[in-house]
Amino acid sequence: MSPRPTHQQLPREISSDGLVCDSVTAAMNIPLLLRGAVDHPAEILLLVDFPGGQSVIAVNEGDVLELGRADECDIVLTSERVSRKHARFTCADGVLSVTDLGSRNGTLVDGRKVDRAKLDDNAIVLVGAHSIVVHYPWRAQRTVTLAEYLARMPALHAVAQGAGKDFLANTKVFLIHHLTSEVLGLIAALRAMGCRDLETLFVVYAGEVPEAYLHALRGLPDDEFHCAALTNHPVRTSVEGAYDVSNRFSPIRNRAEVRDALWQQPLNYFDAMQRLAVVRLFAQLERAESAGQRCLLIEDGGYLAPFLNDVALAGLTVQEVRGASCTDARRVAEVLDRALIGTVEHTRSGHDRVVAVEARHRRLARPAISIAVSNYKTQIEPREVAATIVNGVENVLHMIGKTLSRRHCVVLGSCGAVGASLAQCLKPRLIDPATQLAGVDPRAVPGAVTLEATSLHALPEETREAMDLVIGAVGRSSLAPTDVVAWLAGNGSDELILASGSSKTDEFRELAAWLSELTEQAAPVLDGQRLAIATADIVDPKTERVAARRVHMRLGNGREKSLVLLANLMPINFLFYGVPTETIDGVLAELLGASVRMMRSDATEPLNRRLYMVDKDLFLDP
DSSP: OOOOOOOEEEOOOBOTTSSBOOHHHHHHTHHHHHTTSSSSOOSEEEEEEETTEEEEEEEOTTOEEEEESSTTSSEEOOOTTSOSSOEEEEEETTEEEEEEOSOSSOEEETTEEESEEEEOTTOEEEETTEEEEEEOTTOOOOOOOHHHHHHTOHHHHHHHHHHOTTTTTTEEEEEEEEOSHHHHHHHHHHHHTTOOOEEEEEEOOSSOOOHHHHHHHHTSOTTTEEEEEEEEEOOTTOSSOEEEEOSSSSOOTTHHHHHHHHHSSOOOHHHHHHHHHHHHHHHHHHHHHHHTOEEEEEESSSSSHHHHHHHHHTTOBHHHHHOTTOOOOSBHHHHHHHHEEEEEEOOHHHHHHHHHHHHHHSSOSSOEEEOTTSHIIIIIHHHHHHHHHHHHHHHHHHHTTOOGGGOOEEEETTTSHHHHHHHHHHGGGSSOHHHHEEEEOTTOOTTSSSEEESSSTTSOHHHHHHOOEEEEOSSSOOOOHHHHHHHHHSSSOSEEEEEEOSSSSOTTHHHHHHHHHHHHOSSOEETTEEEEEEEEEEEOTTTOOEEEEEEEEEETTSOEEEEEEEGGGSBGGGGTTOSOHHHHHHHHHHHHHHHHHHHHHHHHSOOOSSEEEBTTTBOOOO
C-alpha cells in the first residue's frame, strides 16, 4: 500500500444560495481550484469533501489508496454510511480505477452503483456522504464549443439567423430536452438569438454523458445559463430506483425545495422530472415578472405543458402545485397569464397529453404549438428513429451474448409511425420473420407486420409462447402485469427481454412499479404461489457498463423464469447515439421555427388558447 497521502486544505467555496459548495461546484472550476494546490505535479488529483471543507489528494502511477472509516485507511471518511474498508483507488497506466470492497451502502460513480469502474476526468465518486471529484490536470483537452455543434446543423442555424441576434433579448426560455450534441446546437441557437436567461432541464437516460458536452456547457456564463438533470440511485427494493438532482451540471438552485419535491415519496422518472421542472420553471417565472419579461416553454416529452394547462384550468394555486414550502397563494392561471407566452412541443406523447387536457377543459390556459404531427415528424423521422432502436437493441443483445436474428419479437404500437417503421426494420434482421415477428396495436390491421393483433392476448398461443423479445413503441405504459403473469404461467421461453423503443420512460411504467412492489414484499405471492424474486445488473464484460437488469423469478411449483430489462427500461437508443444529427437537424429546426412563430404572433396578434399543429393548423416560414 502507498504511503498515507497528505490532505491539503482548500478554501471553502460558497455557492449562490449560501450553501457550502458541493462537488459539482468544484467540478465546474476544478482546474482553477487544483492547479498549484499541491506541492508537486501529479498525474491525477482527487478533491474530497470532508466535514471541515475540501481537501486535495495527489495520486501517481502505481498508487493504491483505500477509503473507509478505519484509521488504517489511506483516506479516512467519517460518514456513518461509510464501511470500515469501503473502496479502493488504483492508478495504473495513467488511469484511475475505483473498486468497491463489499461495502454496506455501495460506491457510486456519476450516480451509478459500481463494483469496479475506470474513472474519467471530472468523474464524481460518491462514498457515503462524501463526494470525490477526479481530475487529470495535465491531460491536454480540446473543448468543442457550442457554436461548433450548431455549425453541424444547417437547418437549425438558418432559423436562428433568420430570426436575428436580438430576437430573444427580452425573453426567458425554459427548455426540456435530451442531452445530445444536437440539443447543444439548439442551446447555441437560442443564445445566438439573444436569450440571456436560459434554464435547461436535461433528459438523461441510461447512456453516459460525454465529458466534451459538460466542458462546452461549463463555458457559458453562470448568470445566463443554468442546467440540471436527474440521477438514479439504486434501491434494493425497487426496480427503477430513486431519483435526485445530478451533481454533474450546475450548483443546485432552490436546493431544499427541489429535494423536498423529489424525496416526499418514491417517484418514477417521468414524475420526478415533472416535479423538478415545476420547481425550476416557477422560479424562472418569478424572475421574469421581476424583470418585466416573459417566458417561453420549449419541451420534448410533455413533462410540463399538459400539467400546467391542467392545474391552471382546474383553479389550483402556486402553493398547491409547488408544495408547502411555497407561500405564493395566487392562482396558477394568473401567474401563467402574466409571465408565460406559451408552449412548444415536439413529441407525439406530449401532443396527445395536451389534446386530452384541451378536450377535458374545452380550452387551454396558454397557447400551444406542436410539431408532433408535421410531415417531417410523421414521414421522415420515424424511419431513422426505428433504425436507431434496432441498432440499440442489437448492441445490447451482443453485450449480453445474444443475437437479434434468433429472437421472436413482438412490437407494441405496431401501427404507429415509429412502430410500423420498427417492424419493417426488424424483418431483414430475423431468420424467418413470418414466424418471428408479431405486432400489437388497438388499430391493428393486416399488413404492417407478418402477424398483427389488437392485444397481446389476441395473438395466437404459439406466438405468445415463443416470444422472447418485446419492444414497446407506444409512448405510454403498454405491457400490463397480467401479461407477464400469463407469460410466467405459460410453457414458452424461460427469458423475456424487454426494450423501450419510445423516447419516454412511460413504456413499461406499470410493469416497473409492479415489480418494485413485489420486490419490497417480505413473502410475495403470485397467482396463489409463493414467489422468490431477485434482481441483478448485467454488465458488459468489455466496457464494464451496465447493459441491462435481470429480474429472476422462482414460483412455488419450481418454475423459474427471468425478465431482462434492457437499459433498465430506459429508451434503448439513448444508451448510444440517439438519432443522427442529419435527421434531428430538421426536427429541431421545426421546433425552433414554431417557437419563432409563437413569439412573432405574441407581438402582433397572439394565438388563441388552444393547440396548433404544424402543417395542419399553421405553417412555418420556409
